[in-house]
Amino acid sequence: MRFVKTYWLEMLMVLPLFAYIIGFTLLPILSNIKESFIDQRFGRRYDILASKIADITYDIAHAPDNEEKRSYEKELAETTRALERLQHSPYAGLSLSNYHKLFTDRSFVKAMFNTLAITLLGLSLQFVVAMSIALVLSKPFRGKGFFRTIVLTPLGIPTIVSATIMTYIFDTSGYLNEVLSRLGLLGEVPIDWAQGGWLSICMVVFADTWKVLPLMVLLFIAGLEAIPHSVHEASQIDGSPPIYKFFTVTLPLMKPYITMALILRAIDAFRIFELPLILAGTATTPLISTFTYSEYTRQNYNLSAASGTILTGIILIFVFTYLYIVERARETNA
C-alpha cells in the first residue's frame, strides 16, 4: 500500500504501456495460440453458432413485441441444441489436429523449407556483403558521404515499393533477362525467376538483401568504429597483414555486433511477407507467412492460427537466443 502511495504517479504513467503490451500483444498472441488448438471444422461451425446465439439473445432483449420475442426464442432453442450437438462431436475440444494437418500438408512443409532456406541464405549473403561495405565505408576516402547515402537509400523505401521495383527486374520480360540476353548468356527462352525452387529462393534473397542491407551495414559500421584505434595501431606495429588482422583482431572484437545483427535480422527474415508474395506468388514459393495469410483469407482461422503460432515459436526461439547470448554477454562484461 505504501508502495502505491509513493509511486502512484509513476505507476499511472507506466499503465498505458502495460495496457498496450497486454491488450495488443500478449492477449492476441495467447488467443491465437488457443485458436490453433481448436479443430478447423469445429472452429468454423462453432464460430457461426456462437455468433448466431449472441445475436438472437440481443434480439430477444430488444424485441418490439411478444410475438417477435417468441419467434426469436424458438430460434435460440434450435441453435442452442445445434451447439450442444457440436460440443459432443468428434472434433470438439482442444487437439493437435491443425498441427497434424499442417505437417502433412506438402505446401506447408515446402513453406517451412523455403522460409528456412531464405533466412539462412539471406543471412549469409547479407553478412558477407554488409561486412565488406562496412569495411570500405569505415575507411576515409573521397566521396564517402555520397557513397554512404547511396548505400542507405533502400532503408527509406517501403517494402511494398521495393517489391514492385524488383518485379521490373525479375519479370520474364524484365531488365535482368534483357541484360543476360544482350550479354549472350541467355538462350532463346527467358528465365522464369518465379518458377519455384532455388531460383525463386535466390530471387527473394536478392530482393531482401537489397532492402535490408543498410541496416546491417549501419550495425557493422558502429561495431567497426567502436574498436579502439590503439588496437589497430598495435597490430600494425606487429606487422600483421590486413587479412590476418581482419580475422584475428577485427572479427573477434566485432562479435557482439555481429551476433546482434544476425539475430535481429533472423527474426526479421522469418517474417518476410510482401517480397515473396509479390515477386514469386504463393503458387510455387510459399513461405510460412504467406501460407498463414492464404489460410486466413480463406477464413480457415484455426489453421491460420496454427501456422502463425509455428512462426511465432520460431521467432521466439531467436528472441530468447538473442536475450540469452547478447544480454548475458553484456552482463558478464559489466
Next chain:
Amino acid sequence: MRHTVCAIWVLLLFSLGMTRFSSGETLSISASLGENEWKVMREKVFPPFETREHCRIRAVNIEAGDTLKKIELMHRANRMSIDLLLLDNMNLAPYVEKRLLLDLTKYQALIDPEVDASLVQPLTFHGQLMFFPGRPNVQITYYNTDVFNGTNQTIPETWDALLEVAKQLKAAYKVGKVAVHGTLDGNTTAQVFEFITAAGGKITTLNDAGSIKAFTFLQQLYPYLSPETKKANWNTTNKFLSEDTLFLARNWPVGMQVIVQQNQKTNIKAYATWAGPAGRATMIGGDVIAITKRSSNQELALKFAGYFMSREIQALLVTELGWPPIRSDALGSVPEWQQGFFKAIMEALRYGHYRPAIMGWSAVDKYVNLAFKDIVIDGRDVQTTLDTYARDLQEELDWLK
C-alpha cells in the same frame, strides 16, 4: 508535475467523449474498390447524395478477405461503425448465417421494376431478401490486336483453338503469351469455375465428368502458358497485358481503365469468352449492397441503396467505369473507346453463372486451388487427385450443413 499529468488525462478523456457526440449524420460505406473506382465514387456518386440528404459519407476500403471478420467484431462489440457494405458476391452466406445484416424483405419496393429480376433472385436466403443488387460483373477476354489481327492469329473461340493459339505463340516467341489466373487464391478459383462450368461440371462436386475434362484441359494448356501465370491475378494481368508480356488473358472489366486509359494501350481489345465442350460459361461476380443489422443509420443507408440502384447512378457508373448496369434503362451512355469492351461485357453476362450460395465457399476455394497446383502445375494424375480432394471437400461441406 502531478497537476500537469492529471490535466492531460482529463483533456484526453474529455476529447474521447466529445468524438462520440460530434459525429452527426455520417453514413459509413465500406467497399473493396480500385483507386479509380473510389475516385468516381468520391467525386461523382457521393456528392449529390450528400447535398440532397444533408449528410456526410465516410468511405472505408476494407479488403474483401477481411470484411467478414471486421464486421463480425464490430457487431459482437455492438459498436457498428459501418452502415452500408458493397460486398463481393463470392461469399455471402456467412454474413447471413452469422446474422450480421439487416433483413431487407420489407424494403423490396426499393428495387425498381427496371432492375433485372435474375440479379435479385440469388440474393434471397431462407426466403428473406438479404441484399440489393449493386453491380453485376463478369470477366472478359483481353487480346492484343497487333498479334490477333486476323492474319497472324485469330481470337480463339473454343478450347481447342485456345490450346492451338497458346502453342503457336509459345513457338513464335519462345515463351508463353497466354495466361490464366494462377495465383492459387480466389482469382484462380473464379477462372477454374468457368472452365468447369464450360465443360458441364459442378465446382462443388469437383470430380464429375465436367471437372475432369476441365482439369485435363488445363493440364494440357499449362506448358504453353506464360510463366507469369503464377503471378497473374485481377491486378497484375493488366500490367502484363500493357507491357506485352501477355497477348491473351481473361480479366475483370476494371482492366480496361488501367490498360487503355492509364497505359494508353489502345491496341488491346476484348471479346466475351471461348466455348468449352458444354458451351460458353462465365462467372457472374460483382458487388451487392448490404446494410448492417446494428447500424444506427439504417434509414439513411436504405436511402443510399435506393440512390445507388437508381437509373441516374447506374448510368453514371456505366459511363465512368464501364460497370455493367443492374437495370435495363441505364444503357446508351458508354464512351466510344469503351463500346467494344462494353459489348464484350454484355455478351459475357449472357453466358453468366452464379456461384452456389453455400456455407463453406472457402473450402471450395481451398480444394480447387490444391487441385490446380497438383494437377495443372505439378502434373499429377487428374482422376486420382480430384477424387481425393472431392472427398475432403464433401466432408467439409457436409459438416457445415
